[in-house]
Amino acid sequence: MIIENIINASVELFTISTVILMAVGVVAGLIAGAIPGFTFAMAVVLVLPFTFSMTPVAGLATMMGVYVGGLSGGLMSGILTGIPGTPSSVATTFDGFPMARNGQPGLALGLGVWSSFFGGILSAIVLVLVAPQIALIGLEFQPWDFFSLVIFALTVTASLAADNLLKGLISGLLGLLVATIGTDVIFGLPRLNFGSEALVQGFQFLPVLIGLFAFSQLLNDVRDPEMARSKISDGDAQSIKIEHRKAAIAVLKSWVNLLRSTIIGIFVGILPAAGSSISNILAYDQAKKSSKTPEKFGTGFSDGIIAPESANNATAGGTLITMMALGIPGDIVTAIMLGALLIHDVVPSPSFIADQPVIAYSIFISFFVATFMMLGLQSITLKGFVRITRLKMYILASIILFYTAVGVFALNNIEFDMWTLFLFGVFGFVLKALGFPIVPVILGVVLGSIAEKNLSQAFAITTDLAPFITRPWSLFFLTLGAVSIFFPAYQKSRGKEKWTLAFIPVFVMALSPSVFMMDGVIRPYVVAPFLLVLGGFMLWRRISGGWVLDQDDTGALVDAPDPSQLDE
């Protein structure tokens, strides 16, 4: 079955034109990821219009190229200039930049490239193995469960805003509000259109997304004449040679760190609404905590590059699992890919992988292929990156804006979409200037319509509220949601207040009842008791240890970034 699908998908994928398109996508992603101020999400948006006229397989393969390239591109500027190219490479600069300044830029780049490669390949393997299984579980999800999953995703977005919880919440709610404009799901009646004919169909998702995300960022990059005329850098990195052999060996030597960071990356990716901007910092943090030589971190230590770079590429596999198996986007890029799939009449849902094996396996394979391409193309792109950084910002910004606008119009040939793009570009710019994070708005727009659809289906079946608690998956996600609401408080007081000692054990035990209610034998009779015992054991150990705070376990994550910057 798997072999047959791989062969069928390969026939579609390995045409000369598709492979060339993928290579172009990887280069575009690498460059976009490398340029500070342009994120790879923008690059994915940018190639989107070009994929409309391609076959679904070619289009998605190209976007995968950009995704993988973009995740790896950020390390170039991070290591060479100390400015992370994308928020996914923030932690890479902690050790990458010092190592480059210590006279080993080639080794630093090599470590980044090879950890990206291994992280990507490992997570692609997990994706291929796990996504079909998750999809099978996804078939157990009824409207109530999907609704609770969205609630959980929204609590994650809010709690990621950490110190800025209120602004994060407001952003998310604004997104939900935008999602309600237009025709209602059940009766097809217009709402919040204020009598405007154009608003009856609501805002199209892609112009909203491109406006909020790309256009607002471009506006921000050229917000005053000085910035508009500035160049990204004057660096001359042309002479640097990436030290491939040495770096690859070094990465494989610290395989424990590689595996741990990859697992962190995949797990963060599977979580709805959390992406690589979180995983790279988490992985760096964990690598430092478990290292025998934590004091070396920050001075140009190889493990400090391996951890974030393998984690951010691994996140791609995780987010794709959630998107392909459940139709829920795990981050901004998969939200865009979801839109692209819809354009090609592919609707990800639990039956997607079974119904559309060629497209599903093309995504799997192109993830592998793009990761290999990234390895080969990085050295070439390094030269291109240096050239592009000499361009003035306003030239870059206007070229990019032109292409996005053409892309938005080409989608539906509706003039109003251009106004949507403009409106949301300005809206996003203003929000950002006032310190509101943009990502919750976008996730609110995407998740709002998913939540509404499922809630109306649930209520059409029964108006009883009980299924939200009696259905195991729904209860499971609501429990996770409750945990994630309290997570910022836990993180803040960890190692300072004693109640935090009970947090993790109680969390683990709380999941047990919902797992116990699930179908089958393994989950109710093996996993559920295990969770209960595990939680109890942790609690017992802490109690028998005298209920004292562990001195090493203090403080939040390293330099938790400003949430308004977490725009992948």
Place this chain on the structure above:
Amino acid sequence: MKKAIVLSLVGGVALAGAMAATTDAHAAPSFACSTAKLIVPWGPGGGTAVIFGVFEKSINATGVKPALKVVTMPGAGGTKGAKAAFKAKADGCTLFAVHQSILVSYINEVTSFNWDGFDTVAMVTDTPEIIGAGGHVKYNDLKGMLAAAKAAPGKIPTGVSMGATSHFLWILLGAKTGTTFKYVPFQGGTAGRITGLLNKSIDLGGINMAAARTQRKDGKLKAFAIAADKRSNLLPDLPTLKELGVNMNFSLTRGVVAPKGTPMDKINHWAGVFKKATENEKFKKSMAAKGTSLVYKGPADYATWFKATNADFEVAGKAVKMGRYK
């Protein structure tokens, strides 16, 4: 599959010009345009856009002049494009792709015009609906399903696109058999509905040929009847509704209309162009595999068909007091 309109429009126009110089099919009426627009009121990639995309390709390959260009104009359940087509100039340079949704929109008062607000050109394809159910339901045939529906009127959860053709399938069936169902909104179309059947959140729903052929084998879905005159040779064991004593057909029937007042010679020109396209054997075969047959009806026959179908829909709409029949 054609998706990018703007990007390829330039190319299309250039191509049409080149073809005009080399071919002269027959004494066609003169058009004011070198490329005619065929407005598809649904999103690119949707069933209608895909089918007419194939028509576009095979029509333009014959070098006919003016060339045809599919323009997708989705929104508001297909009525956004309908309104644009309704207002377009009646010069044969704008055509409009329709199916039964135009009748449903009128009944639901979303549009002020019905099918007769346009001039019919040609009916081109026919996709019969299949009465489907999730593998988890207790009954195994239409008789059992109707008995269950009578035992629990308005209680069996049935996935439909509210106010769309997939909804009318059940309203019509209900009107013919004296049953009612509980409608659960699945606006995403067939794919979402099939997922709903698979995850047991709904019991009944219309399914498509592809799903009926693959998922029925392993017992995940059930199919009770096909709403066509004849059994499909892809599913020869599936009886028709008529065989089972329900006098009803229900297909998604796609065709082309033109703005009211389009000159007859231009309508006949396009009818001839589409007729020729439906006779392409390769096209026929690829469509048949998806459960769609190519059925050509000319301007007059198509109008007769619309009249009869509209009457059926009116009866059903009045029976459940929908939209303008409240």
